[in-house]
Amino acid sequence: DVNELNVDLLSLAANTFYGPKGAAALYIRKGVRIQPLLDGGIQERGLRAGTENVPAIVGMGVAAEIAKREMASRILHLQELRDRLMRELPARIPHTILLGHPTNRLPNNVSVAIDYVEGESMLLFMDMDGIKISSGSACVSRSLKVSHVMLAMGISSATAQGSLVFTFGIQNTHEDVDRVLEALPPVVQRLRDMSPLYHKAMRARSGA
Numbered sequence: 001d002v003n004e005l006n007v008d009l010l011s012l013a014a015n016t017f018y019g020p021k022g023a024a025a026l027y028i029r030k031g032v033r034i035q036p037l038l039d040g041g042i043q044e045r046g047l048r049a050g051t052e053n054v055p056a057i058v059g060m061g062v063a064a065e066i067a068k069r070e071m072a073s074r075i076l077h078l079q080e081l082r083d084r085l086m087r088e089l090p091a092r093i094p095h096t097i098l099l100g101h102p103t104n105r106l107p108n109n110v111s112v113a114i115d116y117v118e119g120e121s122m123l124l125f126m127d128m129d130g131i132k133i134s135s136g137s138a139c140v141s142r143s144l145k146v147s148h149v150m151l152a153m154g155i156s157s158a159t160a161q162g163s164l165v166f167t168f169g170i171q172n173t174h175e176d177v178d179r180v181l182e183a184l185p186p187v188v189q190r191l192r193d194m195s196p197l198y199h200k201a202m203r204a205r206s207g208a
Contacts, residue, residue, distance in 0.1 A: 002027055008029045008032045009026065009028055009029070009032065010027040011026050011027075012025045012026075012027075014056065017063055017064065017067040018066075019060040020063075021056075022053055023053055023057050023060040024060075034047065038050060070170075075107045078108040078168050078172075080174075081172055082110055082168060085110045085166060085177050085180065086102065086110050088177075088181055089110070089112060089180075089184070090112075092185045093184065093185050093188050095115035096113070096115075097112060097114075097155070098112055099111040099112060099113055099153065099155070099163065108169070109165070110166040110168075111163065111164070111166075112163070112166075113159045113163045113164075114163075114164065115198075116162070116191075116192050116197055116198035116201060117188055117192060117195065118161050119135030119161060119163050119164055121191050122162070122164060122188065122191065125187040125191075126183060126184065129183045131179060133180075134167075135163055135165065146160045146161065158197070166180070
């Protein structure tokens with residue numbers, strides 16, 4: 001509901017709700033003026049010249065209808081996977097911090113920061129095991145600065161380097177969560193075993 005959201009502009013990409021790539025929609029509130037993306041034709045009310053991709057547009061419409069019809073069941077399925085991963089990951093990997101609110105968050109998103117390891121290293125090992133995840137650490141985003149959002153949340157620069165983001169789709173299952181829970185803890189422990197910072201922190205905790 002664009003009125004409830006109170007937005008002036010809203011873009012929707014078909015592939016984000018399992019429609020065909022190459023189609024998208026843009027809501028423009030009445031009275032909002034924008035410059036044409038492409039000049040030269042009258043297509044799309046003069047805002048984007050060129051022949052429309054009719055098959056993709058139709059596919060987007062069908063995908064939207066299906067998404068609306070299945071929205072409740074999709075959300076429930078994704079929340080089950082999300083909540084299980086959020087619950088079991090910190091239990092299996094000590095010094096794991098959940099980023100964001102525990103319940104007031106997207107149903108398919110789990111974001112954590114794991115102390116004493118780098119996000120890129122975890123990504124490489126998980127990728128070799130066929131598991132695709134992402135990281136918001138500086139080395140992956142190609143930025144020299146740690147995410148200002150994590151810093152604003154009170155996450156230290158060192159901890160932020162170990163951030164991971166898991167996103168689920170409707171095809172994912174509990175078996176996929178099992179794979180993550182089986183694969184990630186040994187990876188983290190292997191990397192921590194090679195980390196002088198980890199050993200120093202453990203000695204400090206034990207009072208040695």
